[in-house]
Amino acid sequence: MTGARPILTMVVKNTAETPTLDLNGPREACGVFGVYAPGQQVSATIYFGLFALQHRGQEAAGIATSNGETVTVVKDLGLVPQVFDENDLAALEGHIGIGHTRYSTTGSSCWENAQPVHRQIGNTSIALGHNGNLTNTATLAREQGIVGVSSDSELMLDIISTKVNDERSDARGLEMALMEVLPRFEGAFSLVVMDQGRLVGVRDPHGFRPLCLGRIDANAWVFASETAALDLVGATFVRDVEPGEMVVVDATGVRSHRPFARPEPNLCVFEFVYFARPDSNLYGTNVFGARQRMGHALAAEYPVDADVVVPVPESGIPAAQGFSEASGIPYADGLVKNRYIGRTFIEPTQMLRDQGIRLKLNPIPSTFDGKRVVLVDDSIVRGSTTRQLIAMVRDAGASEIHLRVSSPPYRWPCFYGMDTSDQSKLLAARMSVAEITEFLGVDSLGYLSIDGLLDSTHAPRESFCTACLTGDYPTQIEDGAGKFVLEPATAT
Secondary structure (H helix, E strand, O other): OOOOOOOEEEEEOOOOOOOOOOOOOOOEOEEEEEEEOOOOOOHHHHHHHHHHOHHHOOOEEEEEEEOOOOEEEEEEEOOHHHHOOHHHHHHOOOOEEEEEEEOOOOOOOOHHHOOOEEEEEOOEEEEEEEEEEEOOHHHHHHHHOOOOOOOHHHHHHHHHHHHHHOOOOOOOHHHHHHHHHHHHOOEEEEEEEEOOOOEEEEEOOOOOOOOEEEEOOOOOEEEEOOHHHHHHOOOEEEEEOOOOOEEEEEOOEEEEEOOOOOOOOOEEOHHHHHHOOOOOEEOOEEHHHHHHHHHHHHHHHOOOOOOEEEEOOOOOHHHHHHHHHHHOOOEOOOEEEOOOOOOOOOOOOHHHHHOHHHHOEEEOHHHHOOOEEEEEEOOOOOOHHHHHHHHHHHHOOOOEEEEEEOOOOOOOOEOOOEOEOOHHHOHHHHOOHHHHHHHHOOOEEEEOOHHHHHHHHOOOHHHEEOHHHHOOOOOOOOOOOOOOOOOOOOOO
16 A cells, blocks of 8 residues: 555665685584563664674674564674664664574575565564574475575475465464474474564474573563573573474463474584583583583593693683693693684685685694693584694694594584585594594594583483484485575585
């Protein structure tokens, strides 16, 4: 109708510029954040929540908000402070909102795949943010006859939107549609979903990726991938969203639904090893403390006579501290991390590409000169960056390098939210420990055992997915599953 207020608005920035990525270690899907706060403007709260979740995704960031009538979306490639300025946050009006930081595991790294993804269905506007990876993406697309989408998140939203538009849906539209379609999704999905009047948090029945519920005041509620994001915005942790649970927040209050028949908790064990911030809590356990215990176990399993224990920053720091405590070998910082690597506008020379590790880390020579060094890292995935790091430490004067890794060998591809779907690129899938030792150029190599890892979490062993370490997948994996399953012809 002429003159009617729009329901959905988009602020298009679209720099079409891909940020520089951290290639050391496994790479995870995303961080999600959502706020329902009647009478408040939530855009700044979401901004700071995403800032706390920046480590979970550096490719793109986005926010969607609703004032009860209009849903506004701002998203772009880049880090959170690169995407949003004061004008953007002012344009994001409303008391309901969701935010997202992305690392691509299904779909290319491009503006079109930045999240939240959004749809207009009649008088209803829906926005969705997704952390995880579906494992039945191709089947869903084929069943729906859906073409032209390039990410599993967009596919999920299309399926949800179709159900919302179904005349058989009742007045609660989005809520009822989610109850019906969620059981069709297989794999990893922690979701924040919104329309003009409600906020929804969803966790898949395995709980592969974390999602928690917090509270700012009597009427203001928050969903976040990690508890550290709650801390930053002044929210109090209430509880984890349970595997297989859907929590709805609207003007009538907070309610819980169980759309899935048989929840089977299988949190990704690498949340403890690498992904989660050390100041976050998982299963009621502080991540920093768990990583220190991994170091204790590593020292017991692979003792060594050495002069100094040095971490690979930053996720290797707690394990290195634990190794030092348990072994009695002094701890020292020996690698300085450049924390200000974002998008670069200058193409490096071949020489700089060959020494790319120095863009991220640089040694302190006095720590290494003539020393027998225990170097502690959280994981080895592809190995190329680790090999460069070892050479750099050797050049800094280390007489011996004993590499200790606070996780077992990473041998199997992940289809639940990590970008490791090609097994041929996994170092431990191609080489034995002895061969890896020679390839990396270290004097000795020790990986933490699975028992040592799981015991360090202080959570029940059956609560974790260890597929990347054991090859034991909790769900069926479709043939052809991988990053470009929806865009094989255009993948680069």
